[in-house]
Amino acid sequence: MYHIVLLCYDGSPDGREVLCEGAEIAKRFGATTHLLAIAPIIAGNEALPASQESLDTNFSDFEKVLQEGVASLRAAGVEATGHIAEGRPIEVIADHARRLGVDLIVLGHRHQSRLARWWRGSVGSSMVDLAPCSILVAVDRHGPKPGSKAR
Known part of the structure; x- marks a missing residue:
């Protein structure tokens, strides 16, 4: 089914849920696994352009x-090829999925307020179109619930 x-x-607790569920799927179907980390574009402006040092640090962090993600998957018994990219997550994910011939994308879910969802949008819902x-949206069923202040 999934090859x-x-x-x-992204290294967040929500991202760790992606690793757990993704590892289960990869093992169950014997799927080739790719792990994608996306560094957001750091844009400067005319008055204060982004320095090469800040760009390099951002990329190094990702x-x-x-x-860390590849090592976690390996510890779970899954070999994965790591990819790092820079850009808008929705576009980068869709582009990688097309180029790699992916059957399934696994995303994490971060609870947001209605205002935040309206202002920034939701990667998950936008991905459906692209x-x-x-x-598969991996949800941490054991973590704090929406509206809680624990996150």
Whole structure:
């Protein structure tokens, strides 16, 4: 059913749920597994352009996140190929899924207020329009519930 899966990981607790569920799916179906970490674009402006040092630090942080994710999958018995990219998550995920011939994208879910969801949008709901394949949204069923202040 799923031959190639793409797990989207950012190092957050929600991202760790992606690793857990993604590892289960990969093992169950014997799927080729790809792990994607996305570094957001750091944009400067005319008055204060982004320095090369801040760009390098940002990318380096996400390389560490990616290595942590690949190591976690390996410890769970899943070999994964790591990818790091920079850009808008929705577009980067859809592009990687197309290029890799992915059957399933696994995303995490972060609870947001209605205002935040309206203002920034939801990666999950936007992915439905762009994804070339099925999407699984991994939810931390054991963590704090929406509206709680524990996060």
